[in-house]
Amino acid sequence: MKRWQRKGTGRRRVEILAAIEDPGATHSPATKTFANIIELDQGGMVVETGSAIRVGAAVTVRVVFPNQSRGADPFAHLHCSVREMMDDPNLHYGLTIVEIDEQSRERLDSYLAQTGASGWA
Numbered sequence: 001m002k003r004w005q006r007k008g009t010g011r012r013r014v015e016i017l018a019a020i021e022d023p024g025a026t027h028s029p030a031t032k033t034f035a036n037i038i039e040l041d042q043g044g045m046v047v048e049t050g051s052a053i054r055v056g057a058a059v060t061v062r063v064v065f066p067n068q069s070r071g072a073d074p075f076a077h078l079h080c081s082v083r084e085m086m087d088d089p090n091l092h093y094g095l096t097i098v099e100i101d102e103q104s105r106e107r108l109d110s111y112l113a114q115t116g117a118s119g120w121a
Contacts, residue, residue, distance in 0.1 A: 012039065012040050012041060012112060012115045013038065013039055014037055014038065014039065014040050014115070015036055015037070015038060016036065016037040016040070016063055016065065016066065017034065017035075017036060017037075017063075018034070018035050018036070018037050018047065018061050018062060018063040019032065019033075019034055019035075019061070019062045019063075020032070020033050020034070020035050020047065020049065020053060020059050020060070020061050020062075021059060021060045021062070022053055022054060022057045022058075022059045023058075023060070024054070024057055024058065025053075025054060025057065033049050033050045033051045033053065034049070034050045035047040035048060035049040035050065035061075036048045037061075037063065038092070040112070041112070042097075042108065042109070042112060043096065043097060044080065044083075044094065044095050044096040044097050045061070045078075045080075045094075045095050045097075046086060046092055046093070046094055046095070047061075047092070047093050047095060048090060048091060048092050049091045049093060050091075051091070052091060053082055053093060054082060055082050055083070055084060055085055055093070056081070056082060057081070057082045058079065058080075058081055058098070059079075059080050059081075059082060059095070060077060060078070060079055060080070061077075061078040061079075061080055061095065062075045062076070062077055062078075063075065063076050063078070064076070065107055065108070065110070065111035066111070066114075067114070068107055068110065068111065073103075075104075076100075076103075076104040076107040076108055077100070077101060077104050078097050078100055078104060078108070079097070079098055079099035079100065080095040080096060080097050080098060081095065081096045081098050082094075082095055083095065083096050
């Protein structure tokens, strides 16, 4: 794994289903939940979760980006820090990508390139 370095590209509005795992949580909030990624760039994302997650937690986001479901492991594994709750009633959280493996980085870069300069998926 290498340390994530933000490249400063524009955030894209998207709707992608993902799974979030918080290995440090033992009770409530849940250790695993599903989420919709609603904004995404090379440095992080905004997610809308099905249940609460801990602000400050180190979580793993597993996602298959659209049109990338081929291969033995189609998942991108993004290791993130939950930086803030952005909208309490709707369970929107801001996540920062802190580590990513090379294959996952390539999947993320490829997906962001496919969304184009308009910023809409």
